[in-house]
Amino acid sequence: MLRSMNAVFSRLLQADRILVCGHIMPDGDCISSLLSLSIGLERIGKSVVPVVDWKIPTVFEGLPWVERIEGFSTSLPEFDLLVVLDSSSPDRIGRFEKLLSKISSVLIDHHATNTYFADTCWVDPSFSSTAHMVFRLLKLMEVPYDRDLALINYLGIATDTGFFRYSNVDSSVFETAAELVRLGADPCLVATRILENRRIEEFFLERDAIDNLKLLADGKFAYSFLDTKDFEKYALEEDDFAGFVGQLRSISSVEVALFASEYRKGEAHVSLRSKSYFDVSEVAVAFGGGGHPKASGFTLRYDGILKEALQDVVSFIDSRLANSIGS
Ligand code: AMP
Numbered sequence: 001m002l003r004s005m006n007a008v009f010s011r012l013l014q015a016d017r018i019l020v021c022g023h024i025m026p027d028g029d030c031i032s033s034l035l036s037l038s039i040g041l042e043r044i045g046k047s048v049v050p051v052v053d054w055k056i057p058t059v060f061e062g063l064p065w066v067e068r069i070e071g072f073s074t075s076l077p078e079f080d081l082l083v084v085l086d087s088s089s090p091d092r093i094g095r096f097e098k099l100l101s102k103i104s105s106v107l108i109d110h111h112a113t114n115t116y117f118a119d120t121c122w123v124d125p126s127f128s129s130t131a132h133m134v135f136r137l138l139k140l141m142e143v144p145y146d147r148d149l150a151l152i153n154y155l156g157i158a159t160d161t162g163f164f165r166y167s168n169v170d171s172s173v174f175e176t177a178a179e180l181v182r183l184g185a186d187p188c189l190v191a192t193r194i195l196e197n198r199r200i201e202e203f204f205l206e207r208d209a210i211d212n213l214k215l216l217a218d219g220k221f222a223y224s225f226l227d228t229k230d231f232e233k234y235a236l237e238e239d240d241f242a243g244f245v246g247q248l249r250s251i252s253s254v255e256v257a258l259f260a261s262e263y264r265k266g267e268a269h270v271s272l273r274s275k276s277y278f279d280v281s282e283v284a285v286a287f288g289g290g291g292h293p294k295a296s297g298f299t300l301r302y303d304g305i306l307k308e309a310l311q312d313v314v315s316f317i318d319s320r321l322a323n324s325i326g327s
């Protein structure tokens with residue numbers, strides 16, 4: 001793995017104009033790794049544009065450099081290198097996927113389901129977050145850190161570990177987080193911004209999601225969903241309601257949790273979580289998505305209504321759970 005990090009490092013050193021790209025439906029790790037790497041590369045003299053082909057969720061507004069993230073446009077300048085972050089497959093970068101066949105590319109990611117779609121890939125599922133991989137790379141590049149860079153780099157490590165609670169937490173996570181705090185990251189500010197920044201409408205939406213909640217497989221499987229009219233009712237978007245699948249997993253009997261949100265008629269994002277033994281990434285891959293053994297997702301496309309379209313995946317999980325060893 002060190003070999004691939006060094007390969008990525010030398011590829012970055014050779015390039016001058018670099019397009020750094022995160023994934024659609026950006027999460028904390030996406031924003032964090034995208035901005036940390038972009039700022040780090042600028043600090044060693046590169047010309048960089050950070051991009052994401054999606055609206056940036058309001059929860060990240062006001063964090064350092066977030067306003068610099070650009071969307072997809074055909075008027076972007078010429079680049080010598082495309083760097084893709086935190087993305088397991090090419091469809092995760094939306095319309096920027098087209099660039100993969102046009103300019104040389106580098107990939108930095110921590111998903112076990114990664115399809116190695118760039119010219120130079122550094123993929124290591126032993127890392128808790130892509131932000132942690134970027135931290136290693138910036139150290140190797142001897143990039144100077146200030147408070148803002150430390151804070152934005154800390155963000156992805158905190159969010160992808162569920163604020164240091166998930167099974168991907170090991171001593172290296174705490175060591176890196178501690179180093180970023182020494183460099184000026186404020187853990188309370190990050191936690192408050194992400195976790196204690198909810199609108200009252202999200203609670204109303206949560207009430208609707210609880211109304212749709214079903215428990216199957218002797219309480220081991222919990223699922224729920226919301227459709228576009230639920231989001232419209234409170235003028236909220238799918239991105240504004242990211243944490244509910246974690247709430248479903250927190251039910252004591254639950255091993256697998258599923259939450260589906262219809263962000264456009266006939267199209268839903270499905271989030272999957274498991275607690276100890278069930279590998280949800282296998283389910284996600286079977287339905288065209290990807291992720292980690294305990295946190296995965298995919299896009300469901302259908303005619304008709306979400307509640308009915310979900311039944312295939314619901315029975316898929318239900319029967320797998322019935323046959324799994326841990327049950
Ligand atoms: P989420 O449920 O959206 O928080 O996503 C959980 C994990 O699954 C993250 O690591 C995502 O990168 C991954 N994931 C979510 N949606 C998809 C998708 N459509 N395709 C591949 N991976 C996904």
Ligand code: MN
Pocket residue numbers: 023026027029030086
């Ligand atoms: Mn991500």
Ligand code: MN
Pocket residue numbers: 029030086110128129130160
């Ligand atoms: Mn990640």
